[in-house]
Amino acid sequence: MNDVRRRPGRRPGSADTRGEILTAARRVFAEKGFDKATVRGIAREAKVDPALVHHYFETKEGMFAAAMQLPITPDEVVPLLLEGPREEIGERLVRMILGVTARPETREPMIALMRSALTNEQAAAMFREFITNALLFQVAxxxxxxxxxxxxxxGQMYGVVMGRYVIKLEPLASADPEELVQLLAPTIQRYFTA
Amino acid sequence: MNDVRRRPGRRPGSADTRGEILTAARRVFAEKGFDKATVRGIAREAKVDPALVHHYFETKEGMFAAAMQLPITPDEVVPLLLEGPREEIGERLVRMILGVTARPETREPMIALMRSALTNEQAAAMFREFITNALLFQVAxxxxxxxxxxxxxxGQMYGVVMGRYVIKLEPLASADPEELVQLLAPTIQRYFTA
Structure with a gap:
C-alpha cells in the first residue's frame, strides 16, 4: 500500500522518514484514539509535511495498520469480504481470519493489538474505534x-482466535482449519442473513 | 459452598485459616496449574491438615472458584445447564453468562481471570485446564x-463478554440482554445439537 515512486520536484524525505512517521503515528493513535487522530496531526508530530505522509500511506487506515504492523489493512479486507455471493460471506470471513492467523508473522501483531486492548484503557479505545469504524461497520x-x-x-471469531492461539484450548488449538470453517461459517452466515 | 458447621471434636482453625488456605491455593494453582494441584498439596503449602481444607471447601473446583473469587463454581453451573429441555440449552447458557456478567461484583473476578490468561503463560495454563476439565468437558x-x-x-460467549465489558464495542456494550439472548442462543444451540 506504500507509494514509493518519486514524484518530480519533491524531496522523498530521509531514509527513515517512513519510520519516523510510524513512530509519530503510534504516539498519536495511542493518545487520541483512531477516530480523532488525523494525518495532519501525525505529520505535525513527525515534523514532516502532510503530503509526505500521504506519499507513504494512502489512508489513515493504512497508516494505522502499518503502525501496528498489521498484516492487512481494512482497504484490502473489506472488498475481499464483499466480493462474491452473499450466501457465502460467512465462509469467506472464517477462511480469511483463519488464514491470516495461521502464520505466526501475520498473527503476532494482531494478537498483540487484541491483547493490549484488554490490559490498557487507552489501547482499548484505539482498538475499539479502529475495529468498528474502519472495519466492522464498513462491511455491515x-x-x-x-x-x-x-x-x-x-465476538465469535475473536473468541476462537484467542482460544486457539492464546489460551490454547484443545482440541481447538490443533483443529484442522477446514473443520473449523465447517463449524463456524454457518454461525457467521446467520449473523449476516437472519 | 463452604461448610461452616462446627464438627464435634475438631478444631475449626484460627480466624483466618480459610484465608491462609486460599492464599496457599492461589500459589499452588499458579505454580502447578489446575489439573496437577491437589487438596493435599494445598494443605501442605498452607501447613494445615487436608481434612481442614475439605472442611472449608468441598471440592478442588470449589476451592479454585473461591481462590479466584469467582462468583459461581462448576459444581453449581453444570447441573443448572443440564437441567431442563435439551433444545433450550443454548438459551439457558446465554442467559446464565449474561446474568453473571451483568453485575460488576460477579463480573470483575471473571474478567480478571480471563485477562490474566491472556498476558501470562502460567495463568493461561491454569485457566485452560480449569475451563476445559472442570467446566466445558463436564457439560459436553x-x-x-x-x-x-x-x-x-x-469462543462465542468469551468474545461477546470481552467485546461488551472490556473492549466496550457499541452497540454491544449497551445492548439489551434480551436482544442478546435472541441473537446468541441459536448459535450456542446449534453447537449443542447440529
Missing part, C-alpha cells in the same frame, strides 16, 4: 447488516 | 457433544 453498512449482528460475529 | 461429555463444538460455543 454496505450489506445492510445491523451493527449488533456484526459485533456478535466479531 | 454428559450431553455427548464433541469438545471442539463446546469450545466454539465458549
Amino acid at each position: 453498512d454496505r450489506l445492510g447488516v445491523p451493527h449488533l449482528r456484526i459485533e456478535a460475529a466479531f | 461429555d454428559r450431553l455427548g457433544v464433541p469438545h471442539l463444538r463446546i469450545e466454539a460455543a465458549f
Whole structure:
C-alpha cells in the first residue's frame, strides 16, 4: 500500500522518514484514539509535511495498520469480504481470519493489538474505534447488516482466535482449519442473513 | 459452598485459616496449574491438615472458584445447564453468562481471570485446564457433544463478554440482554445439537 515512486520536484524525505512517521503515528493513535487522530496531526508530530505522509500511506487506515504492523489493512479486507455471493460471506470471513492467523508473522501483531486492548484503557479505545469504524461497520453498512449482528460475529471469531492461539484450548488449538470453517461459517452466515 | 458447621471434636482453625488456605491455593494453582494441584498439596503449602481444607471447601473446583473469587463454581453451573429441555440449552447458557456478567461484583473476578490468561503463560495454563476439565468437558461429555463444538460455543460467549465489558464495542456494550439472548442462543444451540 506504500507509494514509493518519486514524484518530480519533491524531496522523498530521509531514509527513515517512513519510520519516523510510524513512530509519530503510534504516539498519536495511542493518545487520541483512531477516530480523532488525523494525518495532519501525525505529520505535525513527525515534523514532516502532510503530503509526505500521504506519499507513504494512502489512508489513515493504512497508516494505522502499518503502525501496528498489521498484516492487512481494512482497504484490502473489506472488498475481499464483499466480493462474491452473499450466501457465502460467512465462509469467506472464517477462511480469511483463519488464514491470516495461521502464520505466526501475520498473527503476532494482531494478537498483540487484541491483547493490549484488554490490559490498557487507552489501547482499548484505539482498538475499539479502529475495529468498528474502519472495519466492522464498513462491511455491515454496505450489506445492510445491523451493527449488533456484526459485533456478535466479531465476538465469535475473536473468541476462537484467542482460544486457539492464546489460551490454547484443545482440541481447538490443533483443529484442522477446514473443520473449523465447517463449524463456524454457518454461525457467521446467520449473523449476516437472519 | 463452604461448610461452616462446627464438627464435634475438631478444631475449626484460627480466624483466618480459610484465608491462609486460599492464599496457599492461589500459589499452588499458579505454580502447578489446575489439573496437577491437589487438596493435599494445598494443605501442605498452607501447613494445615487436608481434612481442614475439605472442611472449608468441598471440592478442588470449589476451592479454585473461591481462590479466584469467582462468583459461581462448576459444581453449581453444570447441573443448572443440564437441567431442563435439551433444545433450550443454548438459551439457558446465554442467559446464565449474561446474568453473571451483568453485575460488576460477579463480573470483575471473571474478567480478571480471563485477562490474566491472556498476558501470562502460567495463568493461561491454569485457566485452560480449569475451563476445559472442570467446566466445558463436564457439560459436553454428559450431553455427548464433541469438545471442539463446546469450545466454539465458549469462543462465542468469551468474545461477546470481552467485546461488551472490556473492549466496550457499541452497540454491544449497551445492548439489551434480551436482544442478546435472541441473537446468541441459536448459535450456542446449534453447537449443542447440529
